Amino acid sequence: MLKYEESLPLKLLKAREATMNFFRPVLLDISLTEQQWRIIRALAEHKELESKQLADLCCILSPSLTGIISRLEQQGYTQRRRSNEDQRRILISLTEKAETMFKRVTPLLEARYQEITEQYTQENLDLLYELLNKLTQIKPVSEGSKTE
Template identity: 65%
Template structure:
């Protein structure tokens, strides 16, 4: 039997601790124990520290990720950018277009391989990045402080291992 019944009231059954879980389904994880969901929630929790600042400067998470990568690698191909930023190519196409239209990035074609598109930040974007980056770094430190540096380091290690998992 796979269905475990939640207690029924009319409108809502709260996330019950449910101590009456039968042994046949003892290994069945509860909904909230899902690792992918927890990773999603954890990401939301951390992004909550940065979102207000990004919203203030009118950039989305993904746009900032692209700008941050370009600030570090100077010039990148579209595919490299997609890999680094964890954004699929079709999504990146739109992001690049909008960032170019807003004057944050510039593009040129590789002279060797006409397929490749090389992307880099404009001077204005570099200046903007330098101005905003400290504030975001501050929020990052806030996270590390609240969690403790030790746990933060441990989390990094574990996440690296998870990232390297392959089906």
Template identity: 50%
Template structure:
């Protein structure tokens, strides 16, 4: 019997957990979940987006996205509005409080990236990101 192939998906999950170990303490200090931070970061980078696009980019299932956005809207971090052209489409954007949250988190997040770079190396991290971006492009 041959040895099983190393699991790509399990290794990716384990690598994600290792990376998140650097960032989770900062998120916990500010009472943010990983999902909320992904949403804040994506909206800061892209501006207003439709919910389905945001869910896709943040890797959050639509049913979960609804609950996360409801809590974030309640907390004043995001605002939602229906499209004037199509009432079924809902747009989300960061509020001033959401923008301030991003700015407040940025220094901690950069410090955490520097800790990863110190251990992993800039060249290896760049190579990893390039390979992962290539992997994202393959289709089943």
């Protein structure tokens, strides 16, 4: 029987916590939550995305996304419009204000990232990325355990 501390999801959670300890202070300073920053970061790179793509990229469920986006919009960081081809789709993008803020904050976060690399070494990071990529691809086969 596997020990509690050996649980893989828990280990991943704790590892993530360890890394977030580097970034959290920065986000706290600019009054953005983790999820809000994930959205902004994804939009900064992809320019315009529909709601579902954003949800997949950022690992945020649709119901959560709705609220997050509307709050970001209230703060003047994002804007949205309906797609012309498909009226169901909502296209989301950053405002000028958000772009400016993004450029200002990025170096701070990259410095923290640098700090992680120094402590953990680049070799370990490379290896870890490879293993995580593989892990992310696994999928359960037996959809079962449904008692219907």
